[in-house]
Amino acid sequence: MLNVYLFQVLNGLGLGMIYFLISVGLTLIFGLLNFVNFAHGAFFLLGSYLCYTLVTLTGNFWLALVAGPLVIAMLAWALERSLIQRIYHLPHTFQILVTLGIALIIQELSIMIWGPVGKSVPTPELLQGVVRFGNFAYPIYRLFLIAFSAGVAILLWLLLERTRFGALVRAGSESTEMVSLLGSNIFRLFSITFALGVGLAGLAGVLSAPLRGAHPFIGPEVLGLAFVVVVIGGMGSFSGALVAGLLVGVVQSLMTTLWPQGASLMIYAAMAVVILLRPYGLFGRA
Template structure:
């Protein structure tokens, strides 16, 4: 592999990794901070991607979907949490897995009934349909846009969690929900907000990914598997770890798809296994 091809593959991997990062930090918040195992997270991603497809068909551009689809995913997550999932917070993780997995299957089958089983293509926005020349390399404009969006999301997330009163309450509720309640705050509302926000982030990832990979009913399962790999590899509850792990997975997958296309997906789990063998708590996780 020439140096130019290697760099091109690495740059493509950055774009893929940034989508994985946006997808995974929502799961990191729910899984790492709330101690809730959410197997429906991929369904939020899938529903948003299909909403992006429908909006692109209706308006002629996927750009409005970047605002509307995350909102729809947040509503889906909020309704699921209020109607069903809040009743499972004190149940064993096995029960949470079964219930959220059933919710994901329900969403998948509903999408299949509406849109069919065949995949759909989502056009890249007209304004991002070209390329950007970076030194001697050519990089798709839309992938650069995805990276920029992910950077903004990362900065906003860090400021919200580490520098705001709401972020402090969220971290406190995750550590000791009963104590937060004694201080006059409703931990249930904090968790409800975190769940909706996590759904919105998964929705944003789905809307961004739709023009790159298209949409199909099983995309939620693939997204869920990768999100859990990123969360575990980065370290439970670690946002910086999620960013590092997502970039590592994205670049690995992109490079391997050029060297060994059939094993590109397999190498995601190979990288995770090798790193966890030496760091069981993940790249940035704590014991």
Template sequence: MNVYVLQVINGVGIGMIYFLLAVGLSIVFGLLRFVNFAHGAFYLLGAYACYALMQQGLGFWGTLVLAPILVGAAAWLAERLLLRRMYDLPHEFHILFTLGLAWAIQELVILYWGPVGVNVPPPDLLKGVVMWGSFIYPKYRLFLIAFSALLALAIWLLLERTRLGSIVRAGSEQADMVMLLRINVYRVFGLVFALGAATAGLAGALAAPLRGVEPFMGVEALAVAFVVVVVGGMGSFSGALIGGLLVGIVQSIMSTLWPQGASLMIYIAMALVLLLRPDGLMGRSQ
């Protein structure tokens, strides 16, 4: 099979991880305009939770359930005890505080697990490759695409077909109007913040068998998440999906054409999108 076709398929798999990483960040900003620079740390915690749980004897499938729950619970506590006090402050305080929180989490991870990265094996069921004529592709990457697509559908149903989703979408448009309806936007935000962190933690657990686990992966993830959100449009589910796929495919194809500049190209793509559509591909004018 043509190498570029394989790279596009690889890009779809990577892009779906980027979508899971970025969708919570996008919705959280859309709901209360809260800038969360600790989002990459939740991705980091999800990857290390996957590693730690498997070291304790829990199978990979169990970690996909338990790791995001643990990360979401930690995020809910952080929002409840710390971040909720900062909603009405300027964005500069959001950035400084969440950056400090991210660095604290990173240093705690280094203290406990050390500065050297570790490997997480895929489950036995997903080892090896799928062969279909000339199509040869790793089983785990195919699982990643299919599983992430199902998760994207589940998140879309949550946002479009439930009362919580209606409140989140309305709050992202006019939070003040929602509060006039006697809906506690801050309580909803706490739940959405935890769900967003849980999806980032799940993205970290899914990425662990692909790239391994190391203490500085959260910094890289945060940068990519912001690129995806800016490309797709703040507060947009479809924007996070399209942005994640676009960034993943660009990065994957460029790793063949220009390996040294693969990461650079995603920022160039972001700049081009901003020149043509300053609010992102699916963003609304503010």
């Protein structure tokens, strides 16, 4: 019995790391650019489909893991340059509407390319099978998922805390004007951050593809969950996204054994309660 719970907690950690990767991009973009990206879930979807295509074409998951997020980041860069940059100055309402439009376009294009039925992606050969600890067995791919995303989280933390780029992002989140006045090219910073944030959503999509496959209508669901995590963790907070992501993942995973239908209900209720009682999130600053 205890093993079942251990199994679910580990599953929850994996799920939580996926949630973290999606949400941290959303929260970075909101923090620095003060931009609400409703197309974030659609890029996750695109990541899963790119993984499917690259794996079926080349049979190499590792290529997909590197190329998938890069392609999506490049796409995001182009989109930012051509369209998103024009709407930074508009109120959030307009940003939501435009990105909703983008999400719709990506979703419909994906269906045109990959068809309306979901695709499954095989687990990479190297990571098939299970690891045994005594009488407890756990799939290798899920362990890899946790370890790999933890590595990405650490790299991301180093990038934000220890590099000049990270310092600019953090400073820009405080005051965009000041950073701009001090002579940094704020628009380039915006483009890079947008591409990075969206690329992370793509990475999450690639990583989750061998577990859940690629489904054309997953975008809104992913977006909803990302918002739950971002709101609970506090908008713009890196550590908040990590803790809240893991929390939501583990709670959701444990609930599936107890009361599966109630899991989502509770998660969104938690989101509403946090907005009402602590609008800056559990880890954000007031």
